Amino acid sequence: MEKKMDQEKGMTLIEVIIALCIMGILFVPISSMFLSTVKLLQEAKQLMIYSHLSQQYMERSKYDLYVGTGLHIYDIEALQLRVEVSIEPLERANNDARLEKIQLIVKDIDDTHELSRMVGLRRRN
Amino acid sequence: MVRNARLEKRGAAYILVIIILAIVGALGTAIFSVSMMNYRMKQIELYSKTAFYLAEAGLEEAYGLIAKEIDHAAAFGQLEREKEGGGHHQFKTSYTTYLNEKLVSSLSSYSCTILDPTLSNERPSLKVLEVEPFVNGNDKFSITIQSVYKYRNVSHMPKAIFEISVPNASLYPLEPTDIEDILHMRYLSE
Numbered sequence: 001m002e003k004k005m006d007q008e009k010g011m012t013l014i015e016v017i018i019a020l021c022i023m024g025i026l027f028v029p030i031s032s033m034f035l036s037t038v039k040l041l042q043e044a045k046q047l048m049i050y051s052h053l054s055q056q057y058m059e060r061s062k063y064d065l066y067v068g069t070g071l072h073i074y075d076i077e078a079l080q081l082r083v084e085v086s087i088e089p090l091e092r093a094n095n096d097a098r099l100e101k102i103q104l105i106v107k108d109i110d111d112t113h114e115l116s117r118m119v120g121l122r123r124r125n
Numbered sequence: 126m127v128r129n130a131r132l133e134k135r136g137a138a139y140i141l142v143i144i145i146l147a148i149v150g151a152l153g154t155a156i157f158s159v160s161m162m163n164y165r166m167k168q169i170e171l172y173s174k175t176a177f178y179l180a181e182a183g184l185e186e187a188y189g190l191i192a193k194e195i196d197h198a199a200a201f202g203q204l205e206r207e208k209e210g211g212g213h214h215q216f217k218t219s220y221t222t223y224l225n226e227k228l229v230s231s232l233s234s235y236s237c238t239i240l241d242p243t244l245s246n247e248r249p250s251l252k253v254l255e256v257e258p259f260v261n262g263n264d265k266f267s268i269t270i271q272s273v274y275k276y277r278n279v280s281h282m283p284k285a286i287f288e289i290s291v292p293n294a295s296l297y298p299l300e301p302t303d304i305e306d307i308l309h310m311r312y313l314s315e
Binding site: 015019022023026027030033034036037040041043044045047048050051054055058090092098099101103116117118119120121122123 | 138139142143146149150153154156157160161163164166167168170171174175178179181182185186188189238240241243244301
């Protein structure tokens with residue numbers, strides 16, 4: 001009877017190890033899934049910020065009469081982002097419509113790399 | 126009996142682990158797929174805005190082209206007026222004939238500029254939807270144009286109506302501010 005008890009205890013230990021193994025094996029993909037979810041949400045937030053910023057500055061460049069030609073740099077300290085808007089006349093031989101090309105680039109504030117870009121046209125007023 | 130109870134308990138631990146892992150896994154998958162969907166939505170929103178401004182650029186170019194044609198038509202009208210020695214009526218006839226004949230074909234054959242090759246090599250395509258040419262007694266030419274742009278599978282097709290009137294012959298040569306009085310552009314809903 002005592003021998004049997006000992007055997008059963010041993011079985012439980014092995015079982016615990018197996019259970020831990022199973023948990024470990026299954027835990028890795030599950031936790032990595034949670035981690036990538038967090039990463040994905042952060043990236044989505046960044047994308048949202050880029051698209052809202054781009055729209056805001058594009059509309060301003062298109063319709064604000066006081067935004068002239070040339071390069072305009074807007075630093076947004078709170079987001080650590082920089083918006084570069086360059087406005088130049090559209091060079092096209094058969095078009096005398098006084099059109100100007102607006103190129104908008106969202107960058108890191110330290111100017112390292114481009115995060116998103118948009119282009120548009122406006123009529124000079 | 127004691128042994129049976131132990132066995133049941135051991136089994137319960139396994140089942141518990143499996144159930145907890147299954148629940149956590151299912152929850153994780155659900156949250157992951159929701160956040161994936163959210164990411165795609167934000168991405169499409171960005172593409173859609175990009176496509177929107179590029180499509181609108183097509184309409185702006187159409188405005189430019191029409192302005193150019195108005196300039197040509199006015200020059201033609203002036204030329205005919207001087208040749209025939211007529212007055213404003215002669216100018217108006219030549220001006221309207223020129224636009225009636227040329228405008229639609231020059232819009233249809235126009236290919237828009239590629240504004241930024243790093244973004245996309247596609248051009249906005251212009252479609253003439255409706256034309257109401259100058260006719261006797263009608264001093265307005267109105268034309269509805271749609272610009273279609275597809276950027277990364279997201280497309281936008283804004284429409285605009287352009288209304289052209291007849292300038293006074295004495296205005297020639299036309300200044301850009303005159304063109305703004307002659308040519309009016311209104312955006313329509315997509």
